[in-house]
Amino acid sequence: MSKAFAVIAGVGPGTGASCARRFASAYPVALLARSPENYEGLVQEINKSGGKAIGISTDVSSEDSVKSAFKKISDEFGGGACAAAVFNASGRFARKPFLEMSVQDFRGSWEVSVQGAVIFSQAALPHLLKHAEDKSAKYPPTLIFTGATASVKANAQMSGFAAPKFALKALSTSLAKEFAPKGVHVAHAVIDGVIDIPRTKDWLKDMPPEAKISADDIAESYWNLHTQSKRCFTNDIDIRPMLEKW
Amino acid sequence: MSKAFAVIAGVGPGTGASCARRFASAYPVALLARSPENYEGLVQEINKSGGKAIGISTDVSSEDSVKSAFKKISDEFGGGACAAAVFNASGRFARKPFLEMSVQDFRGSWEVSVQGAVIFSQAALPHLLKHAEDKSAKYPPTLIFTGATASVKANAQMSGFAAPKFALKALSTSLAKEFAPKGVHVAHAVIDGVIDIPRTKDWLKDMPPEAKISADDIAESYWNLHTQSKRCFTNDIDIRPMLEKW
Amino acid sequence: MSKAFAVIAGVGPGTGASCARRFASAYPVALLARSPENYEGLVQEINKSGGKAIGISTDVSSEDSVKSAFKKISDEFGGGACAAAVFNASGRFARKPFLEMSVQDFRGSWEVSVQGAVIFSQAALPHLLKHAEDKSAKYPPTLIFTGATASVKANAQMSGFAAPKFALKALSTSLAKEFAPKGVHVAHAVIDGVIDIPRTKDWLKDMPPEAKISADDIAESYWNLHTQSKRCFTNDIDIRPMLEKW
Amino acid sequence: MSKAFAVIAGVGPGTGASCARRFASAYPVALLARSPENYEGLVQEINKSGGKAIGISTDVSSEDSVKSAFKKISDEFGGGACAAAVFNASGRFARKPFLEMSVQDFRGSWEVSVQGAVIFSQAALPHLLKHAEDKSAKYPPTLIFTGATASVKANAQMSGFAAPKFALKALSTSLAKEFAPKGVHVAHAVIDGVIDIPRTKDWLKDMPPEAKISADDIAESYWNLHTQSKRCFTNDIDIRPMLEKW
Numbered sequence: 015m016s017k018a019f020a021v022i023a024g025v026g027p028g029t030g031a032s033c034a035r036r037f038a039s040a041y042p043v044a045l046l047a048r049s050p051e052n053y054e055g056l057v058q059e060i061n062k063s064g065g066k067a068i069g070i071s072t073d074v075s076s077e078d079s080v081k082s083a084f085k086k087i088s089d090e091f092g093g094g095a096c097a098a099a100v101f102n103a104s105g106r107f108a109r110k111p112f113l114e115m116s117v118q119d120f121r122g123s124w125e126v127s128v129q130g131a132v133i134f135s136q137a138a139l140p141h142l143l144k145h146a147e148d149k150s151a152k153y154p155p156t157l158i159f160t161g162a163t164a165s166v167k168a169n170a171q172m173s174g175f176a177a178p179k180f181a182l183k184a185l186s187t188s189l190a191k192e193f194a195p196k197g198v199h200v201a202h203a204v205i206d207g208v209i210d211i212p213r214t215k216d217w218l219k220d221m222p223p224e225a226k227i228s229a230d231d232i233a234e235s236y237w238n239l240h241t242q243s244k245r246c247f248t249n250d251i252d253i254r255p256m257l258e259k260w
Numbered sequence: 261m262s263k264a265f266a267v268i269a270g271v272g273p274g275t276g277a278s279c280a281r282r283f284a285s286a287y288p289v290a291l292l293a294r295s296p297e298n299y300e301g302l303v304q305e306i307n308k309s310g311g312k313a314i315g316i317s318t319d320v321s322s323e324d325s326v327k328s329a330f331k332k333i334s335d336e337f338g339g340g341a342c343a344a345a346v347f348n349a350s351g352r353f354a355r356k357p358f359l360e361m362s363v364q365d366f367r368g369s370w371e372v373s374v375q376g377a378v379i380f381s382q383a384a385l386p387h388l389l390k391h392a393e394d395k396s397a398k399y400p401p402t403l404i405f406t407g408a409t410a411s412v413k414a415n416a417q418m419s420g421f422a423a424p425k426f427a428l429k430a431l432s433t434s435l436a437k438e439f440a441p442k443g444v445h446v447a448h449a450v451i452d453g454v455i456d457i458p459r460t461k462d463w464l465k466d467m468p469p470e471a472k473i474s475a476d477d478i479a480e481s482y483w484n485l486h487t488q489s490k491r492c493f494t495n496d497i498d499i500r501p502m503l504e505k506w
Numbered sequence: 507m508s509k510a511f512a513v514i515a516g517v518g519p520g521t522g523a524s525c526a527r528r529f530a531s532a533y534p535v536a537l538l539a540r541s542p543e544n545y546e547g548l549v550q551e552i553n554k555s556g557g558k559a560i561g562i563s564t565d566v567s568s569e570d571s572v573k574s575a576f577k578k579i580s581d582e583f584g585g586g587a588c589a590a591a592v593f594n595a596s597g598r599f600a601r602k603p604f605l606e607m608s609v610q611d612f613r614g615s616w617e618v619s620v621q622g623a624v625i626f627s628q629a630a631l632p633h634l635l636k637h638a639e640d641k642s643a644k645y646p647p648t649l650i651f652t653g654a655t656a657s658v659k660a661n662a663q664m665s666g667f668a669a670p671k672f673a674l675k676a677l678s679t680s681l682a683k684e685f686a687p688k689g690v691h692v693a694h695a696v697i698d699g700v701i702d703i704p705r706t707k708d709w710l711k712d713m714p715p716e717a718k719i720s721a722d723d724i725a726e727s728y729w730n731l732h733t734q735s736k737r738c739f740t741n742d743i744d745i746r747p748m749l750e751k752w
Numbered sequence: 753m754s755k756a757f758a759v760i761a762g763v764g765p766g767t768g769a770s771c772a773r774r775f776a777s778a779y780p781v782a783l784l785a786r787s788p789e790n791y792e793g794l795v796q797e798i799n800k801s802g803g804k805a806i807g808i809s810t811d812v813s814s815e816d817s818v819k820s821a822f823k824k825i826s827d828e829f830g831g832g833a834c835a836a837a838v839f840n841a842s843g844r845f846a847r848k849p850f851l852e853m854s855v856q857d858f859r860g861s862w863e864v865s866v867q868g869a870v871i872f873s874q875a876a877l878p879h880l881l882k883h884a885e886d887k888s889a890k891y892p893p894t895l896i897f898t899g900a901t902a903s904v905k906a907n908a909q910m911s912g913f914a915a916p917k918f919a920l921k922a923l924s925t926s927l928a929k930e931f932a933p934k935g936v937h938v939a940h941a942v943i944d945g946v947i948d949i950p951r952t953k954d955w956l957k958d959m960p961p962e963a964k965i966s967a968d969d970i971a972e973s974y975w976n977l978h979t980q981s982k983r984c985f986t987n988d989i990d991i992r993p994m995l996e997k998w
Contacts, residue, residue, distance in 0.1 A: 184902075686992075
């Protein structure tokens with residue numbers, strides 16, 4: 015099998031899993047997450063339903079770990095061209111008074127959200143560039159970063175989350191400008207609202223379903239970004255549910 | 261025929277015509293332009309190829325003209341629900357030293373780009389809201405505004421274009437916030453680059469095709485906005501060709 | 507008397523009056539407002555306290571009215587160089603559902619806030635440029651526009667205010683880029699909060715004084731913009747009180 | 753001596769030195785820089801001319817180093833209230849293709865520009881808060897961050913500089929919102945242009961002096977931020993020379 019692959023970093027029960035399913039309808043997919051329980055069931059599901067998926071336990075903040083993951087992807091899928099890479103990982107954070115936040119917490123959030131994005135992009139881009147040279151490719155290779163409200167809005171007690179998210183958006187824009195002329199489509203999505211996943215089941219409980227974002231619909235929007243032609247690249251989108259206040 | 265219609269204001273040879281064709285694949289379309297030559301051939305083309313289209317000579321800066329156009333649309337298409345409304349009109353402008361710009365020129369640009377957008381939105385929204393109540397509707401009703409680089413960047417000698425475009429973006433955001441809870445999806449697109457139309461044939465001549473935006477691809481992106489679910493509204497996108505410097 | 511003058515458009519009991527007093531400490535000032543009651547007492551006060559002020563009843567949305575005002579200023583103050591021009595006028599608006607807003611209301615708001623700013627700038631700039639050529643001038647000539655929260659944030663039901671304010675910001679930036687190389691400093695201030703004036707006396711009543719902005723302090727900030735050198739122009743500032751939520 | 757102090761981190765021959773001189777006219781100043789040669793002459797100059805200054809060799813990216821510096825400041829100046837803290841440090845970077853940038857370079861830039869800002873802020877804020885409680889204080893305590901064009905614009909091959917600078921702006925906004933209600937004024941300045949310092953002597957050589965920013969004038973603008981009252985906080989300014997293209 016030498017078909018171009020898709021790779022999703024930060025696969026959990028929400029956006030990552032939905033992207034995995036959506037892109038698996040067109041490409042073999044590699045799913046990266048720190049904990050195998052985040053991808054194991056999904057890998058099985060995709061492989062059973064006619065797709066092709068592998069899961070790789072990966073720490074995106076570590077160059078060695080990501081390099082090793084991409085080597086494994088190349089070995090498994092052959093060829094080495096990447097059609098789509100989605101960076102969906104995010105450092106943990108908890109809203110807290112600035113003077114109570116430890117430098118280590120701040121650093122840890124950045125190491126996943128930003129350093130992880132750099133490492134992932136440096137690993138994925140050679141494969142995306144390879145796909146850009148494939149004249150038979152149906153769609154331009156696409157690198158997508160998942161952002162949040164905090165990518166454009168820095169609230170009180172949220173610097174540990176907002177600072178990395180602002181930085182990620184800057185990274186995305188810089189890469190979009192550098193790699194578009196080489197045929198790679200880089201995009202950033204501000205996810206502005208609560209995604210409807212098991213963990214958020216009890217949030218906004220008294221509201222109708224339109225108060226939360228559907229992860230499958232995010233994945234569909236990412237897919238639509240992927241299918242844009244070289245003559246129509248969207249580099250920035252926002253996404254929110256119908257009932258979001260903003 | 262009682263099916264929901266689509267309406268495109270500002271139909272010319274570029275984005276407007278492409279949107280007309282794209283949305284005509286799903287809905288009867290009403291094409292508004294000041295000069296009938298901007299829609300006549302297109303109306304014929306769509307009707308011949310199995311779609312349904314009407315053209316209406318309209319001055320979007322005039323309430324009477326727009327009201328009359330929407331009355332004609334209701335009469336022709338019946339029912340009155342609108343699935344998609346695209347505001348693609350733009351006032352004329354010419355880069356010139358600020359002290360040489362006439363107040364009348366500045367005003368004329370605003371009357372089409374902003375006042376026109378208000379008038380068009382006020383005419384379309386009751387029909388869009390009607391569609392929002394239709395439980396059998398496939399996609400949420402969508403109101404899309406076409407912006408430009410000048411929507412977010414105000415260059416020297418360009419205030420006559422940038423001021424209305426900034427205003428249009430504000431209008432779009434305000435409407436998005438007011439009408440999303442009522443089920444209407446409002447979006448704004450920053451078209452950042454030269455669209456490949458007859459008028460721009462000689463621009464960027466020495467560059468490959470990827471230096472210009474394809475109008476058909478803009479229309480496809482607008483269609484993708486339209487198909488987003490209530491749990492995943494994108495309110496702002498940008499669009500540029502692969503070779504754009506930004 | 508041939509000293510450069512300052513001119514304030516939109517003089518009321520708040521920012522305009524405070525700017526008048528502040529700039530009157532250095533320049534003869536011309537105060538423009540539609541209604542003479544907005545400047546009469548202030549003109550007396552300034553003239554009594556050793557400054558020099560004139561008031562001119564002006565409709566900033568009318569070219570004739572503004573041209574006539576500037577002719578009167580030149581006649582009164584002689585010379586014709588303008589050291590500082592502050593555009594502080596703003597159209598009226600009332601938050602209301604978009605479908606209940608009349609096009610005439612929307613237009614009226616724009617005519618003062620944006621068309622007025624264009625007319626005022628076109629009248630003031632020749633005088634500002636004249637001052638830019640005066641090698642003995644202490645500070646570069648300055649043109650300042652007063653914006654609002656709505657200059658950067660378009661809320662639901664506020665398009666009649668936000669659209670013009672976004673447009674005004676675009677105008678300010680465009681003029682800043684065109685006229686800085688000619689020595690004129692153009693700046694825009696986003697006033698984000700309630701200004702402490704008689705009309706707002708009962709607002710935020712249970713809050714300490716730091717919940718409202720001091721108009722005198724806005725004027726001081728405008729003065730500080732004015733005193734910046736050609737090697738350090740600030741084009742955008744925001745201003746809010748200590749207790750503002752944003 | 754128990755008077756409130758000012759502290760400048762990132763003292764070099766430009767903005768830092770100018771801020772040191774400007775704030776030394778009102779407060780004893782502590783100058784932090786990694787290399788003593790960056791502050792030694794300046795400390796002498798200030799002390800000779802009637803001010804009071806100390807220099808402390810500090811690595812802002814290290815918590816221990818910054819804590820030790822603030823302990824030394826308290827010991828030297830007594831009292832412990834801080835009237836103004838300026839974070840002017842910036843990681844090194846060199847424009848280079850993304851795939852040639854090492855993760856270590858990216859990290860190093862972030863460690864100074866962002867982690868350094870967090871560490872510095874955590875050390876300075878207790879002293880700033882102490883000053884906020886001093887009813888005899890002339891001006892509200894002020895924390896200022898120096899940004900760059902890259903704080904709001906992420907160009908190709910510049911992610912190693914832009915990502916940290918975007919993050920720093922987010923940090924500044926988040927701190928502004930958290931600490932304004934407690935009386936601390938936090939501000940961020942986008943320095944958009946070349947500062948006129950020995951290192952840039954040969955840049956823009958054929959242009960007049962107005963093509964570069966004067967560091968003394970930046971310091972004056974910072975001082976003006978410092979003197980704003982609690983009823984008029986500016987949180988964001990930009991600064992550029994008259995002849996800057998933007």
